[in-house]
Amino acid sequence: MIFIDACFKKPTPTAPVWLMRQAGRYLSEYRATRAKANGFIDFCRRSDLAAEATLQPIEILGVDAAIIFSDILVVPLEMGMRVEFAEKVGPVLPDPIKTQDDIDRLANDCADRLEYVYDALKIVRGALAPDKALIGFAGSPWTLATYMIEGGGSKTYATAKKMAYSAPDLLHKLLRKLSDAIGDYLLRQIDAGANAVQIFDSWGGALEKSAFFEFSWHYMKRIAKRVKSERAHIPVILFSKGAGGYLEAIDGDFDVFGVDWNTPIERAKSVLFDRYALQGNMEPARLYSKAAIEAGACDIARVMGKENGYIFNLGHGMQPDFSSENAKFLVDFVHETFAR
């Protein structure tokens, strides 16, 4: 698997490529699969449909890794929180976490309740070609905590930050509980067939440097360390959107640092590449134009084109209004451009 080789900085014939949120609404095939489910949560819980969505980008785009189709919010869902996905509104958690009691009430056995994800992983791993990797994933403790405290998405993260600055001990209790659950969950995903795991810290950049390391990176490292100590052969990828200003202080026991599109790739290379493989970081909006795709991929190739230990990806996720034709164009262009 060239994806796994790149994670471990072994030589590969070209840069492996996959796209964050590659199983998504921009694919008509995905929309057809989703239409078979009774709402988004049912979609996540139907292992057959989740497996179908997971495999589509492999077939349609020719990417080198599949990432299991799911949502980061299945963790709070299976910890017992109400999670609602209304069309075009984003997720809503109507009973947000406010107190110690709310935290105590969260189930400890969430990883046991996520069998449907493990079943989907088994189906996908059975169907995938042997040279294609399968990636498991989870949201970071901080990112999940923002949804659980805010009661959904947020522009300012005011409620979660208020807790960080006014009741840090309470927030730490929640983050510890989430870290344990996420660690269990990732280990179970590996045992079900995941060849690598990624932790998505979508809202790490909502925190200033000191708070980022205290409330987000600390827990990501803790989970990564546990996974690496128990499954050393599995690459661990950490992705924190918005951590570009904090690179000098990044540390921990993991394999691949996911670079977001705000972080110049040459800066990530100079600060982190001696210690970690790098994944990223084309600006997703370049998908709107083939000329912009070519220019963006060539810019990255000038920095990372000859390096082992580099995985091409976007610097954030695919958007619903992107075209699958341009996504396919990107994957082919990268395979050609980065060929050794």
Added chain:
Amino acid sequence: MIFIDACFKKPTPTAPVWLMRQAGRYLSEYRATRAKANGFIDFCRRSDLAAEATLQPIEILGVDAAIIFSDILVVPLEMGMRVEFAEKVGPVLPDPIKTQDDIDRLANDCADRLEYVYDALKIVRGALAPDKALIGFAGSPWTLATYMIEGGGSKTYATAKKMAYSAPDLLHKLLRKLSDAIGDYLLRQIDAGANAVQIFDSWGGALEKSAFFEFSWHYMKRIAKRVKSERAHIPVILFSKGAGGYLEAIDGDFDVFGVDWNTPIERAKSVLFDRYALQGNMEPARLYSKAAIEAGACDIARVMGKENGYIFNLGHGMQPDFSSENAKFLVDFVHETFAR
């Protein structure tokens, strides 16, 4: 005025302090003033009320500079676009810019139509103590363009970015027209009594590095150069939220670089302080707790405490749910802590 002295890196007895969005809903006095107007646009157009709101933070908090109360969207408004401010929804521009014709239709004489802002500046400058500075401001061309293209605020800036990557010439035409208007507007604000001007690039960080310099910073520099060449004695402050990863490439003819809270202040100091004064950058959410205010201000004092050419501010704006008591506590604490 210690604020102006700090902009020019002259010695001051302590660090001057003001707070972005210091005239705002967190002040009951502001809410009372706003209630006298017939909606938000009327509030901006009523010079007497705008002056009242501008002066409140000077009286209540004891900050060293007043910033004229207005909104960045008065520029598209007076270029002839429909701009609506509905409560709790954010601004809506129902007829967004899509074509060359839409751009051609924008009025060239917008600066002439903003007399109400100049009138407010005159009232404020007449009422302000001589040691307090008055700041004029405008949104950056890119930031205004995002509202004008998206038809309001946005989470992804997908439409504006689509134009950037698919029709860059069209976007550049809009940005040039906005730059001319904003330059006129800032010069007129100076002539009406502003002692300094700041350009707010709230959404600069929505652009990857190459696009940031092409579509945002280039135009901010162009406006700054014009203002400095015509009014050399007036400090120009540039603030781009999200530019922390791009500091090494920052250049141009201006006086003060506004540091956002995502950018570690020690990094801004090492990269930019030999060329520019610095303003910023406490995480606004620290306002929720006096202990967090003290810790945050002390962290900054360890880096900038003894430096001339430093202005204390937040790294982004005040929020409606902040307490004026904590804001006052912050201003006093900074004046004490940074005293030489």
